[in-house]
Amino acid sequence: MRDSEKQKRKFYIASVFITGLFVLLGYRSFELQVLQSEKFSAGAKKQHSRVYRMPPVRGTLFDRNKKPLATSVWATSIYLNPKEVKNPDKLARTISKPLGLSRNKLISLTRSDKPFVWIKRGEDPGTAKKIEAMGLSGVGFAEEPKRIYPNGSLLGQTIGFTNIDLKGVEGLEYGFEKMLAGKPATVRIRTDGRGNSISDVLLNAKEQSTKGSDVLLTVDSNIQHMTETALEKGIKEMKADRGAALLMNPQTGEILSMASYPFFNPNRFGEFSQKTRKNLPVWMSFEPGSTLKVFLAATLLEEKMGDENTEYDCENGKKRIGPKVIKDVHGHGILTVSETITYSSNICAWKMGETLGKKKLHDSLRNFGFGETVGVDLPGEATGRMQSLRDWGDIELATISFGQGISVTAIQLATALSSIGNGGYLMKPYIVKKIVSPEGKVLMERSPESVKRVISYDTASKVTRILEQVVENGTGKNASIPGYRVAGKTGTAQMPNPQTGTYYENRYLSSFIGFAPADDPRLALVVIVENPREHNYGGVVAAPIFKSITEKVLFYMQIPPDKEKLEKMVMPDMVNKSARAVMKWAEKEEVSVRFIGNGYVVSQHPPSGKKIRRGTDCTFILKQNI
The missing domain is CATH 3.40.710.10 (DD-peptidase/beta-lactamase superfamily)
Structure with missing residues (x-):
């Protein structure tokens, strides 16, 4: 009887313990899946994606007549997920020449631990399309703005230039950076648990970029x-x-x-010395x-x-x-x-x-x-x-x-x-x-x-x-x-x-x-x-x-x-000039001339510096040089 009661008590205690454990586990599961789902979802998202800020379209610099002096165009930038590259040597051989990059540089990019590295930014769209058609693993493409200066060196030092991230470095581009820059877009690259890219495109995540303000100059x-x-x-x-x-x-x-x-020329700012850029x-x-x-x-x-x-x-x-x-x-x-x-x-x-x-x-x-x-x-x-x-x-x-x-x-x-x-x-x-x-x-x-x-x-x-x-x-x-x-x-x-x-x-x-x-x-x-x-x-x-x-x-x-003022002119000094030179001047200025003697001018009337009009009679005394 006593043994039976002991067993019942043990069974009761064990049942309560097991029931409590299931309740605790159930609550914890509810907390993780429901109460803290957003927190862990955000954490997971952070682990499986990387955020980058893409440059916005900068405002345009215009002259006083609304002629663009600095503007932005859309260009294709090429990036790489190094962990997806299957044959680094082949990739380097294939794209080094069209992109103008050394093989060693490209191979070093494939060895990066990052899930995202730029290969080349602001590439010509035609070249980018050719590379895209090759279907190379690990290579992706993104559209982003590129700064150009359509008039080349015109007003170059005053305009200044931007760097590859479209940040103003010198001149008006630097001085009015806050107005010209605009608001960048936040973009996210999705990756799997190992950091490999799930998608080959840059996905807009939180917001679209906002174009910068336009700046109108007094320059013509x-x-x-x-x-x-x-x-x-x-x-x-x-x-x-x-x-x-x-x-x-x-x-x-x-x-x-x-x-x-x-x-x-701000289009090629890297080719010029700092002294020339002043x-x-x-x-x-x-x-x-x-x-x-x-x-x-x-x-x-x-x-x-x-x-x-x-x-x-x-x-x-x-x-x-x-x-x-x-x-x-x-x-x-x-x-x-x-x-x-x-x-x-x-x-x-x-x-x-x-x-x-x-x-x-x-x-x-x-x-x-x-x-x-x-x-x-x-x-x-x-x-x-x-x-x-x-x-x-x-x-x-x-x-x-x-x-x-x-x-x-x-x-x-x-x-x-x-x-x-x-x-x-x-x-x-x-x-x-x-x-x-x-x-x-x-x-x-x-x-x-x-x-x-x-x-x-x-x-x-x-x-x-x-x-x-x-x-x-x-x-x-x-x-x-x-x-x-x-x-x-x-x-x-x-x-x-x-x-x-x-x-x-x-x-x-x-x-x-x-x-x-x-x-x-x-x-x-x-x-x-x-x-x-x-x-x-x-x-x-x-x-x-x-x-x-x-x-x-x-x-x-x-x-x-x-x-x-147009009718008046100043009489030049014609001393030591030949008669032919005097006649050439007289025809151009529409004045009358009279020569006394031969050779070269030794004196003249009116004197040099005197204001005369068209049609004025001018006298020149000439003598031979001995």
């Missing part, structure tokens, strides 16, 4: 082409190292063209030379410490200051302020600087924007260099007065020069006009912004007349354009030698700055040429480039010539 592609063509031609003719040009609307601050030579008009600092005399004269007139006719003694082209001797290219005696700028005397410029004094000149140059960035919407802008006032001695005052011992950028010069042309206002330069979302919403739109007035209208008008004299009668004659009033200034500066702290004896930076038409400027242009070997004077090297660009742009912008 046609004007850019004119600028680059003339710049390249001039630099090659002078056998120079490099150069730059920047053209802006002086009334608004809009940049119409911006060129750096040698050119850079956007010279904003990045390169240089000593301006005599172009700075424009702002010296403006300061003198604005401070009413002299006028156009104030005279200075140029000491026949040579003057000592401390251990330094300042020289002029051509010696002069007494020159007015206007003549000092026209003939570009360093000695008289120094004396103008002395009249102003260190503080007034320093503060005025700062006011014109030198020594700090102008705030253009481009990355990499340099500040130039201007010493603080406390570091100005007598020598610094002298050299800065004629543009040495100070460095500037082309965009600083163009901005400051524009204030002369527009009546005294410093305009904020800009190159991005508008940003538009994929839905067509205007996210940002710029309009002209006046930073401040730097000189009076009266001063600006007087300086403009002086700069017209530079082009008509002075060092800038090669910038003269028939029928148009052109205001400008030449610059020739020795280049500093960073190794010695002195200047090179035979390396120069030649420049020309100017605007036209002088009475109602529509364009302001800066041209700089580094280390020309044929000539070094700005009037010979840079002025012809300025003329070539400006002449074409005025015609393109349909700005008519001044009829009165």
Whole structure:
């Protein structure tokens, strides 16, 4: 009886234990399959798939006329699941040549532990289709956007470029990355438990990509082409190292063209050095030379410490200051302020600087924007260099007065020069006009912004007349354009030698700055040429480039010539010319000529430099050379 009760008790305890165990296991199964199903499903999904972010379609960069400068196209990218490759050697032999890849590189990809590696991205669709038709195991294909620059090197350094993942690296592509980039798509590659790909396609998982915003520039592609063509031609003719040009609307601050030579093609960015990729008009600092005399004269007139006719003694082209001797290219005696700028005397410029004094000149140059960035919407802008006032001695005052011992950028010069042309206002330069979302919403739109007035209208008008004299009668004659009033200034500066702290004896930076038409400027242009070997004077090297660009742009912008100006011309110096040469000139300019004697011209009337009209009677006295 007692044994029977014991057995019943044991059976009862065992039954309760077994029943409880089944209940516990059942609950655990319910918890895993129902309560935590999402968690474990996500874990399993994570183990059997890999997530990648595919680049979105970037926004388009347009010029002011909606011509694409940088855009995206769909290209085929080729990828590999290394664990699915059955014959690595055969695969490498088959696709190495059409893809332009080495066999060793392809074989190394097949040995990767990853379930997904890129073979080549942005491949030509035709080539990709041929490889797809081969049916190679482990090879897959994906459509993704590719960045292209349809105009090649046009505006190359300014536009910049993107890397293979479509991230902006330099230029506008970098500076406006957030706006242009868009939102990437998340894509998932499904694999089995061993990491082998289950599917050969990239599957959209969470979201589709969102296209980036479009950016509309102020640049005109046609004007850019004119600028680059003339710049390249001039630099090659002078056998120079490099150069730059920047053209802006002086009334608004809009940049119409911006060129750096040698050119850079962002489609092949890997083939170019970092130096070539630099956007010279904003990045390169240089000593301006005599172009700075424009702002010296403006300061003198604005401070009413002299006028156009104030005279200075140029000491026949040579003057000592401390251990330094300042020289002029051509010696002069007494020159007015206007003549000092026209003939570009360093000695008289120094004396103008002395009249102003260190503080007034320093503060005025700062006011014109030198020594700090102008705030253009481009990355990499340099500040130039201007010493603080406390570091100005007598020598610094002298050299800065004629543009040495100070460095500037082309965009600083163009901005400051524009204030002369527009009546005294410093305009904020800009190159991005508008940003538009994929839905067509205007996210940002710029309009002209006046930073401040730097000189009076009266001063600006007087300086403009002086700069017209530079082009008509002075060092800038090669910038003269028939029928148009052109205001400008030449610059020739020795280049500093960073190794010695002195200047090179035979390396120069030649420049020309100017605007036209002088009475109602529509364009302001800066041209700089580094280390020309044929000539070094700005009037010979840079002025012809300025003329070539400006002449074409005025015609393109349909700005008519001044009829009165067109009828007038300046009598050239015909001394030592033959009668045949005189007749050739006379026929071209439609003037009448009378010869006295035979041989070569020894004197003429009207004299050279005199303004004449078509139909003017000109007399030439000729004598035989013995």
